[in-house]
Amino acid sequence: MAPADTEKDHWSAETYSASASFVPELTQTVLRYLSPCPTDRILDIGCGDGKFTAKFLPAADYVLGLDSSKNLVDAAIRDYSSLANAEFRVVDCRFLEQETAVVDGSWDKVISNAALHWILRDPSTRQSTINAIHACLKPGGSFVFEMGGHGNVPEVHAALIYALVRRGVPVHKAREAGPWFFASETWMRNALQKAGFKVEKLEVEYRPTKLTTDASGGLAGWVRLMGAQFLELLDPVQREDSVREICEVLRSVVTREEDGSQWLGYVRLRGIATRVN
Ligand code: BEZ
Secondary structure (H helix, E strand, O other): OEEEEEEEEOOOOOHHEEEEEOHHHOOHHHHHHHHHOOOOOOEEEEOOOOOHHHHHHHOEEEEEEOOHHHHHHHHHHHHHHHHHHHOEOOOOHHHHHHHOOOOOOOEEEEEEEOOOHHHHHOOHHHHHHHHHHHEEEEEEEEEEEEEOOOOOOHHHHHHHHHHHOOOOOOOHHHOOOOOOEEEEEHHHHHHHHOEEEEEEEEEEEEEEEEEOOOOHHHHHHHHHHOOOHOOOOOOHHHHHHHHHHHHHHHHHHHHHHOOEEEEEEEEEEEHHHHHHH
C-alpha cells in the first residue's frame, strides 16, 4: 500500500487495525466474485497485513501477496506464512511489470482489495500497472478488485485539503500531496480494455462505513493514518492541530444522532475482468 522503499513507510499493522479493522471485514462481495477454488493460484495485489488474504487462502492452492509496505508484509509473514500455501513479498506494484518472476502469465486469478487507489495514485504508472496485472494472468484468468471509487470519503478528503490550505499550503500543493486516486467507472473500464481485458462486471456502491471506536482509532486515528501524506506537509504541532480541527469540523457531518457512531462516505468501485487470450 505504501509507496517505494525510498519513501517513508506510513503503515503499521497495529495502527491499521485500530483505525481500519473494517477494511478486511467488509469484503463479502469481492470474495464472492473471487470465488476461489482448490486449484487456484492467486496473486493478491496490495495484500497489506494479510488479513484479507487469509479469508480466501484456505480455499486456494497457493497465494502470493504483494505489498510495498515492509511493516505490513512483515506482519503478514508473521501471522500467515506458516501456512504452506502462502507467501508474502515486498513489491511496489506501481512497477509490477519489473517483477518478471511474477508477471509470467501463470496466475489463475489476481485479486486486489482496498489497495488500487494507493497504487494507481501516480498517473505515470497507472496504465502500466493494469497492463502488468493482465500479463500476470493465464488466458481465461480473472482480475477481481475493489477500490475507492470516484467521490470516495469526500468529507474527510476535502477537510484534509482545507486544513493544509488554512495553514498556508497552496491548494495545488495540498491536492498534489493526496495519496489516492479514486477512479470513476468510465476511467477504469477504459484502462482495463486498453490492457486487453474483457470487463465482465463493473459496479459502484455507496457504502457508508462505521469508524472504529478504539482509543487510538476513530476519526482522528483514520485521519492520522490514511491522511499521513497530506499531514506530512505540516510540522508536527500543526499536524495535531489539523487532526483536531478536522475532527471538530466533521463532527456533525459524520456522527449519527441515535448512538453517536461516526461514519465516512465510502464509495466502492468493484469489478471482474478476464484475460481473453
Ligand atoms: C478506501 O479503502 O476506500 C480508502 C482507504 C483509505 C483512504 C481512503 C480510502
